Amino acid sequence: MVTPGWLHWFQGPTEPTFTLPEGAVDAHCHVFGPAAEFPFAPERKYTPVDASKEQLFELRDHLGLARNVLVQATCHGADNSALVDALVHSDGRARGVATVRADVTDEELARLHEAGVRGVRFNFVKRLVDVTPTEALEQIAARIAPLGWHVVIYFEAVDLPDLKDFFASLPVPLVVDHMGRPDVTKDPDGPEFAEFLDFVAANDVWVKVSCPERLTVSGPPALDGERHAYADVVPFARTVVERFPDRVLWGTDWPHPNLEDHMPDDGLLVDHIPHIAPTPELQQALLVDNPMRLYWPEGEHRA
Ligand SMILES: O=C(O)c1cc(C(=O)O)oc(=O)c1
Numbered sequence: 001m002v003t004p005g006w007l008h009w010f011q012g013p014t015e016p017t018f019t020l021p022e023g024a025v026d027a028h029c030h031v032f033g034p035a036a037e038f039p040f041a042p043e044r045k046y047t048p049v050d051a052s053k054e055q056l057f058e059l060r061d062h063l064g065l066a067r068n069v070l071v072q073a074t075c076h077g078a079d080n081s082a083l084v085d086a087l088v089h090s091d092g093r094a095r096g097v098a099t100v101r102a103d104v105t106d107e108e109l110a111r112l113h114e115a116g117v118r119g120v121r122f123n124f125v126k127r128l129v130d131v132t133p134t135e136a137l138e139q140i141a142a143r144i145a146p147l148g149w150h151v152v153i154y155f156e157a158v159d160l161p162d163l164k165d166f167f168a169s170l171p172v173p174l175v176v177d178h179m180g181r182p183d184v185t186k187d188p189d190g191p192e193f194a195e196f197l198d199f200v201a202a203n204d205v206w207v208k209v210s211c212p213e214r215l216t217v218s219g220p221p222a223l224d225g226e227r228h229a230y231a232d233v234v235p236f237a238r239t240v241v242e243r244f245p246d247r248v249l250w251g252t253d254w255p256h257p258n259l260e261d262h263m264p265d266d267g268l269l270v271d272h273i274p275h276i277a278p279t280p281e282l283q284q285a286l287l288v289d290n291p292m293r294l295y296w297p298e299g300e301h302r303a
Helices: 053-063 081-088 106-115 134-147 157-169 191-202 234-243 266-276 280-295
Strands: 025-029 067-071 094-098 117-123 150-154 174-176 205-208
Touching: 025 053, 025 280, 053 067, 053 081, 053 266, 067 081, 067 280, 081 094, 081 106, 081 117, 094 106, 106 117, 106 134, 117 134, 134 157, 157 191, 191 205, 191 234, 234 266, 234 280, 266 280
Parallel strands: 025 067, 067 094, 094 117, 117 150, 150 174, 174 205
Antiparallel strands: none
């Protein structure tokens, strides 16, 4: 049974008025199931509505995006079958971030690489996963480093002080999900966000300036044609984009798991981009050059 109160993603998203640069990448999105083919993991914390690869690729084309980076969702645990299925049916237009356990075999890592996986995700958000001992995560990081992969980290801003030394010790580049989930009721020039910016500056860290719909407190939501949505998140995202133009990524986060307030119109999420990346140069870096460097370093040719 789907988790009670689960919001279905937005039906019939508008066509963006912002024209994405050619080759734009949605660097954070998910597939869920379909459960009949790819059952959800027993240890999951929620049961979503199915969100298939076909539906994801349709959204990609509708919004004017060229590529996707699929991130393993916690509802699938460490079973990457749905993710791999989407990657191998993407005609080379999707890459992935998997979840693996410390006992993953070299053969399995090679199979994931062949399918298009280029990173693993470590999740520290307590409502989504049970804690994984750092020892196991260190082992995983050591195993994936020779493959040239990175680690995607998802955590809440309040937990960064406890986690940052561990993060800095990992032998691979790091990619932070959803801007490290700042509390946007705080001052973007205040000490908490400064600590995050210092962490990024001091390490090999990339940042996804994604999920304004998740981080916002005062809105307004990206619905009903609103093209100035999530104004409270903008100063945070814009600071990161302008300070680290070569290390930022953007993604839809479709199909937006666990939102409780509203489902954004994904077309309007695209229209949000110029507020956080105001110049064509920043947009080209955020949407094309950076994700291509990280996920398609060999260039555009298809596998
Ligand atoms: O904040 C969330 O609920 C969330 C969950 C997941 C996941 O369950 O994998 O992924 C995300 O990017 C965000």
